[in-house]
Amino acid sequence: MGLLPPATDYTDRDFDALRARLIALLETVFPDWSDFDVAAFGNILLEMFAFVGDVLGYYGDNHARESRLVTATQRRSVIALAQMFGYRLGGAQAAVTDVELALDAVPSADVAIAAGTTVRTEEVTEPVRFQLLADATIVAGADPPVATVSAEHSQSHERLFTATGRAEQEHVLPRAPYLDGSADVSASNGVYTEMPNLLGSAPTDRHFVVRVDQNDRATLRFGDGTNGAPPTGTIRVRYKTGGGAAGRVDAGRLRIVEETFTDASGRPVRVTAHNASRAEGGFDRETVAAAKVNVPESLRALTRSVAREDFEIHARKVPGGARALMLTSDDSSAIEENAGILFIVPTGGGALIPALQNAVLRQVTEVYPHTLTFQVAVQGAAYRRIDVSSRLFFAPGVQSTVERAKVAAEVRRRLAAHFQVTNPDGTANRRVDFGFNVQDADGHPVGEVALSDIRNVVRDTPGVRKLGDLPDDFRLADHAADLRLRIEEFPVLGAVRIVDGDTGALY
DSSP, rough: OOSOOOOOOTTHHHHHHHHHHHHHHHHOTTTTTTSSSOOOOSHHHHHHHHHHHHHHHHHHHHHHHHHHHTOSSSSSHHHHHHHHHOOOOOEEEEEEEEEEESSSSSOOOOOEEETOOOEOOSSSSOEEEEEESSOOEEOTTSSEEEEEHHHHHHHHEEEEEEEOOHHHHHHHSSSSSSSOOOEEEEEETTTEEEEEOOOOTTTTOOOEEEOOTTTOOOEEEEEEESSSOOOOEEEEEEEEEEOOOGGGOOOTTTEEEOOOOOOOOOEEEEEEEEEESSSSSEEEEOOOOHHHHHHHHHSSSOOOOOOOHHHHHHHHHSEEEEEEEETTTTTTTTTTTEEEEEEEEEETTOOHHHHHHHHHHHHHIIIIIIOTTEEEEEOOEEEEEEEEEEEEOOTOOOOSSHHHHHHHHHHHHHHHHHOOOTTTTSOOOOTTOOOGOOOOSSSSOOOOOHHHHHHHHHSSTEEEEOOOOHHHHHHTTTTTSSSOOOTEEEEEEEEEEETTTTOOOOO
């Protein structure tokens, strides 16, 4: 007689399933053991084995899941798996803006404001803090008494370490979140330069690498004397923390200077701040979901930009570049032979700022160079504004004007989510795309925004009973049909007009 039952489900390994299987096994070995519900010592051991098996099964499943990029859920696992492919998850990027520093009156002596001075927003709790990137001086007699200097959403730190004299020294920077590329390292034997890895470093090269963990804490690692020179004496590290989308403050929000100042004669002066324009940049760290897309793409386009996908993949690697489309003369007669236009949609949409445009151009021409005879231009996406007009009927429970206004606001929020450039997890929102990428079953660009997709967003909003059934009751940009896009166009949400089907009121 077999010790195991004939049908065994190895995917069912929770406590109850393991206990049932153990009982079936015991019944074949000990026929006289028939009461498994009493508080006997044997039953206690039975349930203890089932419990341990349940825990071990959980650990085994968890280890198996975290060992594969497509199924991993923990950031530390994705970081380790990405490192095997030579890919490093991007950290937060700091927003930058110009700040005008002003005095209340014309100074009688020079007023010096040092780099690193903190300026912030006016919120009492959790204000957004920037630091000045350079020294500023308001000279005596200046009228108006102002100076303009760049400020960054970051904070500077300095840390001293003592070299151990061993190979492959590692030192952990205590502050987080670390800003990528901000480490300035020197030791008694000279200044050190950050490198992606130490594989190509000579024994005398003063190089180091940075590894950032799942908590955005950075660790510096130095060479072993064969690949990179170990540091000696005292190691001085200057680095920055901060960054993120919270730094994209609007114009006029930076107003408070946290420190006190005196002029060159020692008289106290009052300094105020003002940012005339919105802060540019400021991006959160790369998410786990985005990394699962970007790691395989990093193997698709390795060191150069040749095919269409190469240009688009490398452009999206630049912080702030959310979507990209490369078109050549094969796609549009308006583009010259042996040339191409790379259209960029920034994170969050909007216009392409010069800093991002130049960074993308450098990415696809220098960092990942293209063929010498090919000419590439980088432009902002050609946006197609999609106005939505809808005549709808509210559900019976939605009676008052306030309640209907809330439903209308929810319709607008859902439409905005439908047209957003990226999903909350950082991946591309494939519900909207360039006209070139919207293709039919045969792979031909059809470039359309489907009327039914937008209708479904409005109709499925809680509080909406139905939509009007007349041809003009639902329109996209004054069209009661699917909206065609040119191949270079990217759809964005325009005005939303909501008409109450019962009363005719506008919301």
